[in-house]
Amino acid sequence: MRKVSGLSRFNIASLAFGLAFLYLPILILVLYSFNASRLVTVWGGWSLRWYHEFFNDRAMIEAAWMSLRVAVASATIATLLGTLAAVALSRGERFRGRTLFSGMLYAPLVMPEVITGLSLLLLFVALNAERGFWTVTIAHTTLTMCFVAVVVQSRLGSLDRSLEEAAMDLGCDPVRAFVAVTLPLIAPAIVAGWMLAFTLSLDDLVIASFTTGPGSATLPIRIYSEVRLGVKPEINAICTLVIALIAVVIVIASLASKLSSSQGESAAPL
Amino acid sequence: MAEELPGTNVAAEPAGGDACPAAGQPLLRIEGVAKTFGTFRAVDGVSLDIKAGEFFALLGPSGCGKTTLLRMLAGFEAPDEGRILLGGKDIAQALPHERPINMMFQNYALFPHLSVRDNIAFGLKRAGMPRADIATRVAEMVALVKLEGLEKRKPDQLSGGQRQRVALARALARRPQLLLLDEPLAALDKKLRENTQAELMELQRRLGMTFIIVTHDQEEAMTMADRIGVMKSGKLAQVASPRELYEAPRSRWIAEFVGDVNLFDGETKLRDGHRLVIGTRDAGTLVVAEPREAVGTGKLAVAIRPEKVKLSRRGPVSEAGRETAINSLDGVIADICYLGGTTTYKVKLDTGGTLQASVANSARLDVDAYGLNQHVVAWFTPDDCVVLQS
Numbered sequence: 177m178r179k180v181s182g183l184s185r186f187n188i189a190s191l192a193f194g195l196a197f198l199y200l201p202i203l204i205l206v207l208y209s210f211n212a213s214r215l216v217t218v219w220g221g222w223s224l225r226w227y228h229e230f231f232n233d234r235a236m237i238e239a240a241w242m243s244l245r246v247a248v249a250s251a252t253i254a255t256l257l258g259t260l261a262a263v264a265l266s267r268g269e270r271f272r273g274r275t276l277f278s279g280m281l282y283a284p285l286v287m288p289e290v291i292t293g294l295s296l297l298l299l300f301v302a303l304n305a306e307r308g309f310w311t312v313t314i315a316h317t318t319l320t321m322c323f324v325a326v327v328v329q330s331r332l333g334s335l336d337r338s339l340e341e342a343a344m345d346l347g348c349d350p351v352r353a354f355v356a357v358t359l360p361l362i363a364p365a366i367v368a369g370w371m372l373a374f375t376l377s378l379d380d381l382v383i384a385s386f387t388t389g390p391g392s393a394t395l396p397i398r399i400y401s402e403v404r405l406g407v408k409p410e411i412n413a414i415c416t417l418v419i420a421l422i423a424v425v426i427v428i429a430s431l432a433s434k435l436s437s438s439q440g441e442s443a444a445p446l
Numbered sequence: 447m448a449e450e451l452p453g454t455n456v457a458a459e460p461a462g463g464d465a466c467p468a469a470g471q472p473l474l475r476i477e478g479v480a481k482t483f484g485t486f487r488a489v490d491g492v493s494l495d496i497k498a499g500e501f502f503a504l505l506g507p508s509g510c511g512k513t514t515l516l517r518m519l520a521g522f523e524a525p526d527e528g529r530i531l532l533g534g535k536d537i538a539q540a541l542p543h544e545r546p547i548n549m550m551f552q553n554y555a556l557f558p559h560l561s562v563r564d565n566i567a568f569g570l571k572r573a574g575m576p577r578a579d580i581a582t583r584v585a586e587m588v589a590l591v592k593l594e595g596l597e598k599r600k601p602d603q604l605s606g607g608q609r610q611r612v613a614l615a616r617a618l619a620r621r622p623q624l625l626l627l628d629e630p631l632a633a634l635d636k637k638l639r640e641n642t643q644a645e646l647m648e649l650q651r652r653l654g655m656t657f658i659i660v661t662h663d664q665e666e667a668m669t670m671a672d673r674i675g676v677m678k679s680g681k682l683a684q685v686a687s688p689r690e691l692y693e694a695p696r697s698r699w700i701a702e703f704v705g706d707v708n709l710f711d712g713e714t715k716l717r718d719g720h721r722l723v724i725g726t727r728d729a730g731t732l733v734v735a736e737p738r739e740a741v742g743t744g745k746l747a748v749a750i751r752p753e754k755v756k757l758s759r760r761g762p763v764s765e766a767g768r769e770t771a772i773n774s775l776d777g778v779i780a781d782i783c784y785l786g787g788t789t790t791y792k793v794k795l796d797t798g799g800t801l802q803a804s805v806a807n808s809a810r811l812d813v814d815a816y817g818l819n820q821h822v823v824a825w826f827t828p829d830d831c832v833v834l835q836s
Contacts, residue, residue, distance in 0.1 A: 341522055342555035344542040346620065347572030356568075360559045 202419065209412035216407050226413040236414065239398035243378055246309065246394060250316035251373035257317070258324025258373075259366055263354075265325070266332040284322045292319060293386030300387060307389030315387040316377040323376065324369035331365035332358075364435045371429030375422050471534065473498040473656055474519075474624060479528035479538070480680075481514055488514040490680035491528070496624075496658065501650050503671035504660045507703070511680040516626050516660045520549045532623065543572075548622035552629040554613035556601040562588075562612050563597040569620045587615040590649070607638050614646075618653070627659040631666065643669050664704050668692065676700055692751075694738075698834045701749045708755070708801050709834075710748045721828055724748055728799025732773050734831035747834045752790060752804035754830035757822045774825035775801065779816050791816060793824050 183191070209227070213220025230236055265278050284292060296315045300307055335358065343353035381396040388394060393401070395418070399411055472495035481489040489511040496502050504512040517523045519530065521542035530538040537545055548569070556565050566587050570580045588594055591611035601609055610630065617625055630646070631639045647670050650657050661667050667674050668688040675685045684696045695701040698709065712726030720736050724746060732748050780800065781792035786807070793801045801824050807815075816822055 336553065336555060338551045338553060338555040339557060341520075341542070342549075342551055342557070342616075343568070344522075345520060345547075345549045346569030346616070347543045349541065349543055352572075357557055357559075 205412050206416045206419070208409060209416040211409055211412075214409065216409055216412070226409045227417075229410045230413050230417075233410065236395075236398060236402075236410075239393050239395045240414070242309065242392055243395035246312050246316060246384075247374045247377040250313045250320060250377045251370050253313070253317045254321040254373040255324050255366060255370040258321040258369060259328050259362075261321070261325045262329035262332055266329050281325055282322050284319055285326070289319070289380070289382040290386075293383040296383065297386040307387060308392040311387045311389070312384050312392070312394065315383045316373075316380060319380065319383055320373035320376045323372050324366075327369040327372065328362060328365045331362045335361055364432045368429045368432040371425050371432065375425050375429075378418070378422065472496055473500075473533060474658075475529075475531040476515075476519075477529040477531065479515070479518060479525045479530060481511075481518060481523055481525050487680050489518070489525070492677075492680070492682050493528075494675060494682060494685065496656065498656055499654050501647065501657045501670060501672045502659070503667035503674045504658065504677060505664055505667040505674050505704075506662065506677035508662055510677040512660045512662075512677045513628060515677070516549075516628055516658065519624070519658065520547060520626055521545050546620075546623045547626060548617040548620055548624075549626040549628065550613050550617040550630050552632060554601075554609050554633075556609055556612055556616070558601050561598050561600055562593060562604070565601070565612055566615045566619050568616065573620060583619060587619050590618070591615045606633055606635075607642065610634060610642065614649075618655075622655075624656045624658065627657060629661055630659065632661075632663075639666075646670060668704075676703065678703075694832060695749070695834070698747050698749070701832065701834060706752050706802060706804070708750045708752065710750075710799060712746055712748060713744070714746060722833060724833070726799075728797060729775055729795060729801070730797040732831065733828045734773075734833055735828045737833045744835075749832040749834055750801075750826055750830055752802040753788070753806075755801060755803035755824050755826050757791060757793070757803050757805060757816065757824055759821075760823060772825050772827060773831075774823050776821070776823055777801065779818055779820045779822060782816070782818060789815065791822075793822060795824075 208216060208219075210222050210224065211218075211220055212223035212225060261281055265274070265281070268274075293315065296311075296318065300311050305311055339357050339361070340350075340353045343357040344350060348356055379396060380394075381400060384394045385397050385400075388397065395414070399414060402408065402411055474494075474496040476492055476494040476496075479489060479492050480487065492511075492515060504515060506512045514523060518525050518538075521537075521540060521544070525538050528538065529536050532545070532547070537547075557568065560568065563584055566584045567580050570583055575583070584597075588597060591614055593608065593611055593615065596604065596608065601612065604612065610633070614630070617627075627646075631642055634642060643666060646657075659667070659670065668691075671688060673685060673687055674691050676683045676691065678699060684691060684700050686694070686696075691700070691704055695704060701707045701709070710726040710729045710732065712724045712729075712732070714722055715725045715731065716723035717736075722734050722736050724732050724734060726732055726748060729748075734748055775793075775795050775797065777793040777795040779791050780794040783790040783792075784807075788804050788806050791803045791805065793803060795801055803824055
């Protein structure tokens with residue numbers, strides 16, 4: 177008897193091909209980060225030499241630190257603003273221009289990054305703002321806020337409004353009802369939104385390169401400029417570390433959103 | 447008010463004392479309350495008095511405004527017009543948390559992230575009750591709704607009936623002066639619903655609390671409530687005891703909405719003492735008792751409940767038949783609907799109309815039952831009829 181739910185040979189082959197297409201380049205990158213040879217294309221045995229080199233590369237470490245700070249700051253601000261926007265859109269009275277507002281909120285989702293970056297650059301130049309950490313952070317907040325809003329709003333939409341009413345009925349004013357009931361229930365979505373914003377900020381090159389200033393390059397910018405001078409195996413090591421970090425964050429984010437969507441019943445505030 | 451909740455008062459008694467209105471004064475007085483959504487007048491000038499300790503039902507089809515009225519009592523909607531007086535104080539514009547009223551929601555609205563115990567304690571914590579008193583009160587509520595042993599469960603680990611009990615316990619925990627119940631039993635299956643109805647009534651009587659229940663199920667309203675207010679298009683069509691509502695409906699619409707009824711349109715032919723003789727289109731001439739409220743001479747409708755109609759193979763045989771004029775109509779059984787306790791026969795009258803008769807199946811063997819196409823005489827007394835303005 178063949179298992180009905182088993183994969184056919186064709187399914188297995190197409191799945192393998194698809195996964196290989198997606199992950200083979202990354203696998204090779206990771207593999208060669210452990211390469212002892214200086215030549216990127218020649219295998220010279222196992223080594224942690226390039227990791228060692230990265231940790232001694234001050235400029236690279238500084239860029240990584242910058243990226244991390246920008247990602248944390250922009251993700252936090254974006255989560256705050258995005259959550260507020262989502263609450264306003266799904267809980268507020270139907271105000272005039274609500275459709276326009278939600279359309280404008282989601283525009284950065286589909287806007288080409290070049291346009292976002294360029295327009296922000298023009299804005300910062302017009303305001304005569306010194307470009308550096310804060311301009312990149314603000315730019316990344318603009319980019320990622322809509323993602324947070326989408327995630328949180330979908331969770332709010334699936335929440336029963338009568339839960340808040342029940343809280344008010346039992347003695348909460350509207351603000352306390354939100355804090356005591358709604359916030360714990362949407363917390364997983366907020367966490368997932370933050371993680372999403374964090375990873376988006378961490379790997380953004382286009383907007384960062386438009387809005388950053390001299391001496392405050394983010395990691396992607398740094399890597400990109402290094403690669404233009406020729407690929408060093410050190411880059412492979414950095415990329416492997418970034419991939420590992422993002423993989424961890426994405427796993428946490430998807431776990432959080434899974435908790436959030438499974439009725440939120442057992443979703444304790446994190 | 448939440449702050450007025452006496453922390454030491456842990457006996458199973460309603461919030462009493464100074465909050466109770468003086469004798470004779472209603473606990474709740476609704477005066478000309480109206481609410482409009484856009485151009486839709488959901489509640490259109492409702493006035494109603496509810497006494498302390500009463501079990502009152504708001505009954506009506508969906509969209510009649512009963513839920514909107516209830517939500518105005520709870521404070522989730524503010525009335526556009528009118529006053530809502532609770533114990534003499536106007537609360538029409540007060541926010542939900544400022545009212546000594548609690549509500550049990552249709553879908554229960556239990557907090558999914560909190561355990562049964564924390565759900566019940568939620569309102570008590572907000573009222574600033576000391577921890578020890580909260581524990582006592584919660585234990586008392588858990589015992590009241592028979593949920594012992596389930597205190598640590600989350601709502602998604604409970605059955606529908608258990609959730610309903612948690613919702614009830616949570617709403618009762620603050621000892622509200624008034625408990626609102628929005629279709630509290632709609633989500634339960636029939637058997638459980640009947641048991642829960644009895645339990646709710648028993649609980650209400652024991653606690654001496656005032657309940658207002660919203661329902662579209664007329665049987666539920668009839669079973670549980672002391673008084674029923676029937677709503678139609680935002681207005682109260684009739685407020686009466688279940689019996690009065692059923693036996694003396696004020697309009698044709700109410701007669702049809704509450705229970706089954708046979709209706710025959712006609713006009714008054716003759717007025718003879720306490721009797722009216724009405725010529726109907728489908729059932730010939732009917733003699734009916736004169737209604738208490740005078741009816742005009744225009745078009746009328748005669749209403750007879752199916753269980754008031756008797757069937758026999760020959761003419762009327764009851765002793766009542768000798769004293770009073772009897773309406774007897776010849777016909778043929780057109781349809782039989784066996785319901786267990788009763789059987790509903792549809793009689794095709796020789797005069798053209800159709801008459802429903804509900805007969806109790808008082809014997810197990812069906813020697814008395816009628817067959818299809820059998821000729822029968824359907825009869826009823828003038829007092830069994832209700833005359834309604836058409």
